[in-house]
Every structure is written in structure tokens, then in C-alpha cells.
Amino acid sequence: MQKWRLDFRIWHWIHAVVILGLLGTVFLRKTFLSWRTNSELLVQKLAEINIDITMEQGKMLAKAIRAPMWEWHILLGYALTALVIWRIVLFFTESGKQNYQNLEKETLHKKIVKYGYLVIYATILFMTISGLTMHFHEVLGLTKELVHDIKDIHELVFNVILVFVPLHIVGVIVADARDEKGIISGMIHGERKEK
Numbered sequence: 007m008q009k010w011r012l013d014f015r016i017w018h019w020i021h022a023v024v025i026l027g028l029l030g031t032v033f034l035r036k037t038f039l040s041w042r043t044n045s046e047l048l049v050q051k052l053a054e055i056n057i058d059i060t061m062e063q064g065k066m067l068a069k070a071i072r073a074p075m076w077e078w079h080i081l082l083g084y085a086l087t088a089l090v091i092w093r094i095v096l097f098f099t100e101s102g103k104q105n106y107q108n109l110e111k112e113t114l115h116k117k118i119v120k121y122g123y124l125v126i127y128a129t130i131l132f133m134t135i136s137g138l139t140m141h142f143h144e145v146l147g148l149t150k151e152l153v154h155d156i157k158d159i160h161e162l163v164f165n166v167i168l169v170f171v172p173l174h175i176v177g178v179i180v181a182d183a184r185d186e187k188g189i190i191s192g193m194i195h196g197e198r199k200e201k
């Protein structure tokens with residue numbers, strides 16, 4: 007019997023790419039495409055060619071430059087929503103639930119890793135719900151204040167993902183090098199189960 011059925015492996019890798027992509031959009035928003043930095047740059051550089059604009063206009067331009075990039079946050083957000091639904095379906099398969107069965111027999115380390123995955127699933131579910139709620143706030147008739155509060159929480163909870171991703175990648179590399187040889191390629195070719 008395969009440890010990871012093909013559909014689970016495909017799910018894992020698409021999911022990994024989508025999460026990394028979402029983190030990429032956040033990285034760009036906070037760095038190269040930050041309206042704070044770019045609005046100042048625009049005001050300054052336009053002044054050099056004798057075009058005077060206000061900070062407010064600079065901000066508007068900087069946000070317009072950022073907008074097409076941020077569309078990817080929403081597109082990847084939709085993809086993530088579909089992946090969350092797919093993962094729920096996969097919980098009904100052997101590959102999807104094996105990590106969460108007979109946990110009492112596991113070492114403390116494995117227990118932490120596996121509960122960690124469940125925390126991440128809950129976090130990702132929250133990110134999709136809060137993200138979609140913000141995106142569809144008009145249809146939902148939400149007040150600006152509420153949307154703002156949701157954004158603060160969405161942004162705060164994002165840190166859980168930010169910590170998990172490098173920890174997970176370093177974790178599986180270390181495991182692969184030490185006592186769980188082939189754990190990474192197992193997520194590629196499926197791996198045979200001992201039993």
C-alpha cells in the first residue's frame with residue numbers, strides 16, 4: 007500500500023506552491039511595492055523633473071503600481087480555498103488521515119509535529135475565511151471598521167504561517183538526513199508502507 011496516494015502528493019505540492027506564492031505577494035507588498043516607500047520615491051523623483059505632486063497623490067500612484075501584483079494574492083487566495091476543500095475531502099482517505107491516527111503511540115516529537123500540522127490546517131482555514139470575508143465585504147455588507155479589524159487579525163495570524171513554513175522545510179530536511187531517510191522523496195514517489 008502506498009503511504010501517500012498520488013492525489014495527496016499532488017495536493018501537497020500544489021498547496022506548497024500556493025502558500026509560498028501567497029507569502030511572496032505579502033513580501034512584495036511589504037518591501038519593493040510598499041506604498042510608503044514608493045510614494046516618497048515618486049514625489050521625490052517627480053520633483054527632480056519639476057513635477058510637483060502631493061504625498062496624497064504619491065500614495066495613490068504607489069498603490070496603483072502595487073495593485074496588479076496584489077491581484078495575485080486574491081487569485082492565489084481562491085486557489086487556496088479550493089485546496090482547503092480538497093484537503094477536507096482527503097481527510098476521508100488513508101493518506102489524508104494516517105498522520106492523525108494512534109497518536110498515543112508516537113514519540114513526543116512526532117506528537118508535536120502532527121498536532122502542529124493540525125494547527126496549520128486550522129490556521130489556513132482561518133486565513134481563507136477571513137480573506138474571503140474581506141474580499142467580499144461589500145456583498146456581505148460589512149462596515150469599514152469590521153473589515154479593518156478582520157484585516158488586523160488576518161495579518162496577525164499570517165505570522166503562524168510565516169513561522170511554520172521555514173520550520174517545516176528545515177524540519178523535513180533534517181529528518182531526511184537523520185532518522186527518516188527518504189521522507190522528502192516519499193512525498194514525491196509515494197513510498198511503500200512497511201505493513
Ligand code: HEM
Binds near residue numbers: 021171
Ligand atoms: C517546499 C518544500 C517542502 C517540502 C520538501 C515538504 C515536504 C513534506 C514532507 C516530506 C511531508 C511529510 C512529513 C510527515 O509525514 O510528517 C510533508 C507534509 C506536510 N506539508 Fe510539506 N513540504 C514543503 C512545503 C510545504 C509548505 C509550503 C506547506 C504549507 C503550509 C506544507 C504543508 C504540509 C502539511 C500540512 C503536511 C502534513 C500532511 C498531512 O496532513 O499528513 N509543506 N511535507
Ligand code: HEM
Binds near residue numbers: 079130134
Ligand atoms: C496562507 C494564506 C494567506 C496569507 C499568509 C495571507 C497574508 C496576508 C497579509 C500579511 C495581509 C496584510 C498585508 C498588509 O496589509 O501589509 C493580507 C491582506 C489581505 N488578504 Fe491575505 N493571506 C492569506 C490568504 C488570503 C486569502 C485566502 C484571501 C482571500 C481571497 C486573502 C485576502 C486578503 C485581503 C483582501 C487582504 C486585504 C488587503 C488590503 O487591505 O488591501 N488572503 N493577507
